[in-house]
Amino acid sequence: MSLEFDSKIHKTLADARLQQAIYTATGRFKDARLKVVAQDVLPEYQELRAQANALKKHTIDHLDHYLEQFQSQVEAHGGKVVFCQDAAAVADFVLTLAKERGARLIVKSKSMTTEEIDLNERLEHHGLEAVETDFGEYILQLARERPYHIVAPALHKTRYDVAEIFEQRLHIANETVIEKQAAIARAALREKFLAADIGISGANFLVADSGAVVIVENEGNARLATSAPRTHIAIAGIEKLIPRAQDLATFLKLLARSATGQPLSVYTSFLSGPRREGEIDGPDEFYVVLLDNGRTRLLENPARRQSLYCIRCGACLNACPVYRKIGGHSFPWVYSGPIGAILTPQFMGAAHEPGLPFASSLCGACAEVCPVKIDIPKVLLELRADAPHNRWESLAFRVFAWLMRHPRAYELAGRVAASLVSSEGVRWIRSAPGLLNFGPIRAWLAERDLPPPPAHTFRELWRRR
Amino acid sequence: MTSRETILQRVRAGLGRSAGQTVPDPPAVRIQVAEVDKETKIASLLARVEALAGRAVRAATPAEACEIVREVLGKRSAVASNAPYLEECGVTGLPGVRCGITDREELRKACAAADVGITSADYALADTGTLVMLSSPHEARLISLLPPTHVAVIPASRILSGLDELFTILPEPAAVTSSMVLITGPSRTADIEQILVRGVHGPGEITIVVVG
Amino acid sequence: MARRVSLFVTCIVDQLFPQIGMAMAEVLERLGFAVAFPQAQTCCGQPAFNSGYRQEARQVARHFLEVFENCESIVVPSGSCTSMVVHHYAELFADEPRTRSRAVSLAARVHEFSSFLTEVAGVEDVGARFEDVVTFHDGCHALRELGIRSAPRRLLANVRGLELRELEPREECCGFGGTFSVKFGELSGAMARGKAEAIIQTGAKTVVSLDPSCLMQIQGALSRAGLSIRTLHLAEVLASR
Numbered sequence: 021m022s023l024e025f026d027s028k029i030h031k032t033l034a035d036a037r038l039q040q041a042i043y044t045a046t047g048r049f050k051d052a053r054l055k056v057v058a059q060d061v062l063p064e065y066q067e068l069r070a071q072a073n074a075l076k077k078h079t080i081d082h083l084d085h086y087l088e089q090f091q092s093q094v095e096a097h098g099g100k101v102v103f104c105q106d107a108a109a110v111a112d113f114v115l116t117l118a119k120e121r122g123a124r125l126i127v128k129s130k131s132m133t134t135e136e137i138d139l140n141e142r143l144e145h146h147g148l149e150a151v152e153t154d155f156g157e158y159i160l161q162l163a164r165e166r167p168y169h170i171v172a173p174a175l176h177k178t179r180y181d182v183a184e185i186f187e188q189r190l191h192i193a194n195e196t197v198i199e200k201q202a203a204i205a206r207a208a209l210r211e212k213f214l215a216a217d218i219g220i221s222g223a224n225f226l227v228a229d230s231g232a233v234v235i236v237e238n239e240g241n242a243r244l245a246t247s248a249p250r251t252h253i254a255i256a257g258i259e260k261l262i263p264r265a266q267d268l269a270t271f272l273k274l275l276a277r278s279a280t281g282q283p284l285s286v287y288t289s290f291l292s293g294p295r296r297e298g299e300i301d302g303p304d305e306f307y308v309v310l311l312d313n314g315r316t317r318l319l320e321n322p323a324r325r326q327s328l329y330c331i332r333c334g335a336c337l338n339a340c341p342v343y344r345k346i347g348g349h350s351f352p353w354v355y356s357g358p359i360g361a362i363l364t365p366q367f368m369g370a371a372h373e374p375g376l377p378f379a380s381s382l383c384g385a386c387a388e389v390c391p392v393k394i395d396i397p398k399v400l401l402e403l404r405a406d407a408p409h410n411r412w413e414s415l416a417f418r419v420f421a422w423l424m425r426h427p428r429a430y431e432l433a434g435r436v437a438a439s440l441v442s443s444e445g446v447r448w449i450r451s452a453p454g455l456l457n458f459g460p461i462r463a464w465l466a467e468r469d470l471p472p473p474p475a476h477t478f479r480e481l482w483r484r485r
Numbered sequence: 486m487t488s489r490e491t492i493l494q495r496v497r498a499g500l501g502r503s504a505g506q507t508v509p510d511p512p513a514v515r516i517q518v519a520e521v522d523k524e525t526k527i528a529s530l531l532a533r534v535e536a537l538a539g540r541a542v543r544a545a546t547p548a549e550a551c552e553i554v555r556e557v558l559g560k561r562s563a564v565a566s567n568a569p570y571l572e573e574c575g576v577t578g579l580p581g582v583r584c585g586i587t588d589r590e591e592l593r594k595a596c597a598a599a600d601v602g603i604t605s606a607d608y609a610l611a612d613t614g615t616l617v618m619l620s621s622p623h624e625a626r627l628i629s630l631l632p633p634t635h636v637a638v639i640p641a642s643r644i645l646s647g648l649d650e651l652f653t654i655l656p657e658p659a660a661v662t663s664s665m666v667l668i669t670g671p672s673r674t675a676d677i678e679q680i681l682v683r684g685v686h687g688p689g690e691i692t693i694v695v696v697g
Numbered sequence: 698m699a700r701r702v703s704l705f706v707t708c709i710v711d712q713l714f715p716q717i718g719m720a721m722a723e724v725l726e727r728l729g730f731a732v733a734f735p736q737a738q739t740c741c742g743q744p745a746f747n748s749g750y751r752q753e754a755r756q757v758a759r760h761f762l763e764v765f766e767n768c769e770s771i772v773v774p775s776g777s778c779t780s781m782v783v784h785h786y787a788e789l790f791a792d793e794p795r796t797r798s799r800a801v802s803l804a805a806r807v808h809e810f811s812s813f814l815t816e817v818a819g820v821e822d823v824g825a826r827f828e829d830v831v832t833f834h835d836g837c838h839a840l841r842e843l844g845i846r847s848a849p850r851r852l853l854a855n856v857r858g859l860e861l862r863e864l865e866p867r868e869e870c871c872g873f874g875g876t877f878s879v880k881f882g883e884l885s886g887a888m889a890r891g892k893a894e895a896i897i898q899t900g901a902k903t904v905v906s907l908d909p910s911c912l913m914q915i916q917g918a919l920s921r922a923g924l925s926i927r928t929l930h931l932a933e934v935l936a937s938r
Contacts, residue, residue: 240687
């Protein structure tokens with residue numbers, strides 16, 4: 021574990037207000053989800069999960085086919101598909117297009133994929149204005165922070181934080197009423213929507229048989245960003261494909277329920293190409309950027325491929341006892357929570373934060389709520405097996421494995437260890453003698469008491485019977 | 486090699502597939518259309534929309550629907566879509582209602598200035614309280630999006646039981662439109678402290694008039 | 698003839714909580730089982746497996762296979778260790794078909810204690826008496842990997858004098874997680890304190906669970922907080938009369 025990871029965790033745990041905010045917000049999402057997937061409300065829930073898993077597995081296992089089908093369908097409807105290997109390629113594409121169109125202002129709707137490639141920073145660096153239009157994302161862009169949660173990016177912000185950000189960045193003093201803050205954002209962003217040359221969105225699904233981009237949202241900013249400007253660019257990871265429009269009957273029933281507990285989000289847009297003959301509005305140009313950025317690296321291992329099934333609902337974050345303590349910003353990259361713990365090392369390499377796959381009690385709450393049934397604990401275990409091992413720990417586990425194969429040595433070692441701890445036999449131990457107070461024992465005792473070693477082991481008691 | 490080729494090649498290498506290799510059929514589509522009678526569908530739609538803090542009203546006749554829209558509008562300005570059904574109901578003739586716009590810029594300006602956007606809808610989904618809008622010469626996107634209030638007038642015959650029936654009737658939406666939007670209640674956000682705010686970008690008020 | 702069961706008491710019970718193993722043996726014998734304790738047993742290998750040391754985990758797992766291979770039914774006072782054998786051995790020996798099939802055949806005979814009583818022995822009332830208000834902590838592996846929800850509750854419901862009060866939230870991790878508890882000590886400790894608070898809210902005097910490691914974590918936190926609430930394994934409750 022890096023010192024940075026450790027200190028971020030420590031900071032979050034020590035912040036009582038933040039602890040309360042994370043716990044309450046994730047708790048509400050958790051409860052809302054439970055209500056709408058309950059047996060009497062959605063009896064087919066488990067069947068839907070199984071179907072979603074089977075569809076995602078099939079699509080990812082034959083991804084090349086679906087990428088090609090998707091591209092030909094987008095083109096058949098007058099759109100264009102752009103394949104990009106990494107962040108720089110996406111920025112290049114957008115910059116070149118913006119230059120050709122004489123565009124200066126870009127409106128963006130919430131997209132984890134563009135967060136992943138720091139698109140805004142790259143565009144701003146070249147003199148373009150890229151404005152986040154989701155209310156939470158807008159606030160975070162003003163505050164120059166990254167999303168705290170996949171679904172609720174500003175989960176950690178209070179109305180007072182927003183008031184401060186508005187004062188500093190927009191010079192609007194003392195506005196602490198959330199409705200009014202939203203109205204301020206609406207007014208400011210309305211102007212941007214109407215003036216923007218390009219709208220950039222993400223995609224919740226790419227539909228292969230339709231060449232369509234599906235976007236799910238509650239505010240209407242994604243609809244605005246994809247309807248008002250003359251050019252719409254959707255940026256999505258290659259794993260977002262599903263085979264058929266009809267499969268949305270499965271995925272749409274799961275996504276919003278898992279994310280926020282809504283049966284459907286307020287707006288679901290199914291966009292296939294630029295506006296057609298006779299349509300009064302809508303974009304003249306429609307581009308879909310298909311991003312690799314490390315995803316193809318995951319395909320080799322069939323057990324880990326399932327990491328790409330994720331539909332970014334955020335349910336695993338809300339269910340995770342670790343996320344609910346350490347929050348989103350403790351995680352080393354844009355994806356947080358259990359899904360972040362498996363995506364980050366696979367996209368960025370294990371060295372990015374070696375401790376990450378170990379920051380889990382393997383409780384399995386994430387897998388239980390995952391709408392596409394990703395076995396996150398299993399992938400975590402695989403990543404742990406791959407992780408570079410510390411020398412002392414390796415030695416310790418070699419000794420452990422040897423002892424466990426040699427019952428007599430194991431018994432003796434246990435008795436020797438027990439004899440080192442002075443024990444009155446009943447009270448739990450609050451501190452260890454200096455010699456023993458190191459490593460795991462020290463880490464345990466920093467937080468909890470240790471059981472006193474018993475006078476006799478079980479096998480001793482058994483022999484005496 | 487282009488980026489496209491590189492990525493496709495990496496995908497195939499990872500999956501152990503070769504170019505053009507056949508693909509088994511995907512898992513069968515999972516669609517189960519519930520048989521729901523008309524009255525139950527109407528009742529469900531009205532209840533769901535109300536539960537989402539929208540307003541849903543039933544009109545016996547087109548003329549009655551027109552009166553309801555007149556009341557909703559009050560003195561407010563409105564832009565109506567070119568849906569023939571609105572004209573049938575007489576909604577386009579109400580005072581303060583602009584209609585018949587076919588130019589994009591004109592429509593943008595009208596929608597940005599109007600208090601109310603009036604549309605019909607291609608379908609509605611009873612079990613979620615959803616409007617289904619397909620973009621066409623009759624229905625522009627911005628009318629249901631830019632004005633702070635959205636009023637939709639639909640014949641009861643267009644109410645479907647839910648998503649499964651929609652994708653049965655419309656298995657390939659892309660064949661008929663460049664944009665299909667499902668609208669389920671008023672625009673909302675709960676980004677700050679989970680406090681629900683309506684109308685953050687899209688309409689904060691929505692009224693659905695079911696005719697018949 | 699009495700049916701024979703073999704105990705796998707787990708290393709943590711052997712070394713730290715022998716009374717749990719003795720209680721389990723007592724309950725099983727009371728129900729008429731002939732109880733055996735294979736002396737060569739040690740550990741299931743989970744600590745190595747969960748820490749990413751697959752080679753070492755395989756070595757320990759092989760030893761486990763050798764010790765228990767000829768046993769008819771194996772009963773374990775831990776959901777987590779049971780799950781290690783039942784779910785992860787097959788995966789561990791994915792590349793050794795013969796060992797794998799031995800592991801799979803053994804897995805069918807390894808049972809967590811409470812589900813052994815209700816599902817195999819068909820017993821829900823062991824004739825225990827325990828005058829106390831208790832709460833029950835679901836160990837995550839028993840709950841989510843083995844699907845054990847009702848077995849311990851049905852058993853507790855038949856204990857005379859016992860009042861069960863459920864935790865809220867009911868299914869949250871205690872934060873133990875093996876080496877996680879020391880690699881991320883502060884975080885694990887915070888999770889344990891959350892659990893302790895939920896326990897206090899119930900007003901229970903005793904916390905019962907199926908997993909000695911969860912109990913160690915929870916008791917460690919309760920004891921550090923100076924609380925007099927005690928933790929007991931289900932076997933200890935069922936053994937008392």
